[in-house]
Amino acid sequence: MAVAQVLRSEWTKIRSVSSTVWTLSVALVVTVALGVLISWLTRREWGEMPARDRLTFDPTFISFAGMSLGQLAMIVFGVLVVSTEYSTGMIRTSLAAVPQRGVFYASKIAVATVPAFVVSLVTAFASFLLGQAVLGPHRAALGDEGVLRAVVGGALYMTLIAVFSMGVAAMLRSPMLALGVLMPFFFLLSPILGAVSATKKVGRYLPDQAGSRIMQVVTVGDDVPYGPWGGLGIMALWCAAALAGGYLLLKRRDA
């Protein structure tokens, strides 16, 4: 079984359903629009901001503020790409055609990751450039230290959110179940753990909190034990674990 055949087939599958275009465009639009809105509000409120906040102000990170909502669409994209195979029953046709389940699984993840990364890259640059334009005098430039890393990192962060969702969806199979686990995980568990001081240290190691470190340029006065790439590495480990879990279950389970 030539891997190229499976890749080509997965590419046909992913671009022949409208959910791909919908979820990815929503991710882009929501992230950029919310980022611009929050950047604009920040500029308007600048006068009332305490001096301490002005000194540690991170214009790059502020322009990515829309990511927290935009990643929702990325999660939906990742979940749908994998779980519609199961919810439609297409998985039997696919696995009958590709009995080597590892090849099938890797191809599907790889083919879905490419458009997710491309859209994430556009989203990250658009969020940054438009956000900075709105911030006016308080803006950062791409050439500033750490900024380019943060923007590219933002794209990688969004992509990994989709990849993590694919792994979880492969384990859980049902789209409703996968979304029902992932949404509370990112929107309830992570913020709650991060808000309570006792669990803050644990919350830091959750994929979204660790991964979003790479989008910060100004990090004065925090005691996070890992750097930007360390944080992204932790997120990548979460993704690897989810993908491995998905693979082991796919290999062992009856289709």
Place this chain on the structure above:
Amino acid sequence: MIEAVGLTKRYGDKTAVDDLSFQVRPGMVTGFLGPNGSGKSTTMRMILGLDTPTAGHVTVNGSPYRSLPNAPRHVGALLDAKAVHGGRDAYRHLLSIAQLSGIPAHRVDDVLELVGLSEVAGRRTKGFSLGMGQRLGIAAALLGDPQVLLFDEPVNGLDPEGILWVRNLMKSLAAEGRTVFVSSHLMSEMALTADHLVVIARGRLLADMSVREFIAANSAGFARVRVPDTGPQQREALTAALTRAGAQVLPEQDGALRVTGLPLPRISDVAHEAEVRLWELSPHHASLEEAYMRLTQGMVDYRSSADPQIGMRPAPVPGRSDGWDPDPGPGAPFQPVHAADGPTFSKDPR
């Protein structure tokens, strides 16, 4: 050639397929017959390497499916016509399957033409009727021009013209020397399509023989005997007398008795000696459908509640003593039909 040896599949403590051994030979249509829930689909999934057997094994052309090189070029299957992404159009659905196994894209147009879906190739499958879905599933099975074909209930939802088309397609595929394995719960359909039958119920093999042998072995004649419906005493007396005379007596659903093993004049004599009057004594031949019902009786998992004990108890059925059973009820696919000769429909396949 498909060969199953001691094939067994258990889910927890439920045994779906139980020590099943059979062969499906090339050049003929083999019907895979059994009531709903008897393990047909599980067996088919095991043949395709989708489910792993708990015990035993099954091979296609001598190898387990998952170790066949480029399996889709050798084996084509229709498992579930609804197993398509409704948001994808028919052409690209088939294209993605073709690409998986390196089948050239022009085959997609060929099979769409063959199943008569060319005109709707660009439409999303969401809007397809059940019959169109079946045709799409058959198209997918034929993509790789395979030597071995598996169809799970291919005539479901097809109109009479579609049923005839599938029947002829199966026969022509077999005539080309291919191995064709078709499952169905309709004996009447299999009687017209298949050359060979593999009959299972509750996961166990009941028969593995040619259709001709099946008819010869199972469509034995019987007599219908009816006594006055004044009370159960007459019926019980006649049943006892006939049994003593060496007959097998089974109560029919409508209160009549089905007697095998004695010629009609002898039944009349026995009734006379037992001082039982007869309202009916008529010769019958069991239809193929009925033979199949008898064979699988008591082995059906999901049955309508009209008479859960049919054929298993001698007591009369209340409210069913008024002659021919006119209405087996809509939800009663497995009730015997009391008509006489030839294959009869217990369930309208349309």
